Amino acid sequence: DAGVIQSPRHEVTEMGQEVTLRCKPISGHDYLFWYRQTMMRGLELLIYFNNNVPIDDSGMPEDRFSAKMPNASFSTLKIQPSEPRDSAVYFCASSTSGGAPVWTQYFGPGTRLLVL
Amino acid sequence: GQQLNQSPQSMFIQEGEDVSMNCTSSSIFNTWLWYKQDPGEGPVLLIALYKAGELTSNGRLTAQFGITRKDSFLNISASIPSDVGIYFCAGQANTGNQFYFGTGTSLTVIP
Numbered sequence: 001d002a003g004v005i006q007s008p009r010h011e012v013t014e015m016g017q018e019v020t021l022r023c024k025p026i027s028g029h030d031y032l033f034w035y036r037q038t039m040m041r042g043l044e045l046l047i048y049f050n051n052n053v054p055i056d057d058s059g060m061p062e063d064r065f066s067a068k069m070p071n072a073s074f075s076t077l078k079i080q081p082s083e084p085r086d087s088a089v090y091f092c093a094s095s096t097s098g099g100a101p102v103w104t105q106y107f108g109p110g111t112r113l114l115v116l
Numbered sequence: 117g118q119q120l121n122q123s124p125q126s127m128f129i130q131e132g133e134d135v136s137m138n139c140t141s142s143s144i145f146n147t148w149l150w151y152k153q154d155p156g157e158g159p160v161l162l163i164a165l166y167k168a169g170e171l172t173s174n175g176r177l178t179a180q181f182g183i184t185r186k187d188s189f190l191n192i193s194a195s196i197p198s199d200v201g202i203y204f205c206a207g208q209a210n211t212g213n214q215f216y217f218g219t220g221t222s223l224t225v226i227p
């Protein structure tokens with residue numbers, strides 16, 4: 001039973017470059033979340049989708065960040081241009097509204113991003 | 117955004133001891149989740165709570181949904197070295213499906 005899949009697992013890039021993070025949620029889950037984790041700020045919700053539609057993007061740091069979910073099995077988080085302060089672990093998580101009250105989130109392994 | 121206060125921030129205990137940690141919020145939640153995160157991995161769900169006063173166990177772990185709906189507690193009995201990690205609480209408010217996370221409790225178990 002596959003969990004949330006994220007790629008790449010590690011990314012090292014130079015300041016100014018575009019970075020694309022990918023996520024495949026658990027099949028059948030209709031909610032998808034993007035989080036960022038740093039030592040200073042802990043886990044922060046960036047954006048979440050319901051049925052492929054962005055519901056709340058108030059956590060997206062600035063216009064350099066964008067997220068898309070073209071279909072139920074794929075989402076991307078893009079940073080353009082990247083900056084050193086974007087270095088963090090980015091997690092994708094999914095959940096389902098089916099079988100309520102099962103409001104539980106399942107996390108992927110994360111993408112460790114280092115911007116030099 | 118919503119702030120969840122988790123305490124303690126860190127704990128150093130001897131193997132075999134029991135552990136208690138808690139999470140409080142400034143507003144009411146209708147769901148509480150507890151996660152454990154190992155180094156280099158994503159958070160893994162331990163226990164989910166859906167009703168005020170609910171007490172749920174998962175092996176040596178027991179979590180409770182506070183009566184006020186503004187807090188939750190996690191207890192680990194007879195700790196073992198593999199309990200080492202960071203434990204996070206997460207809460208969901210009455211509206212939407214957005215979860216808010218606590219700052220984490222780092223647990224170290226000394227053999």
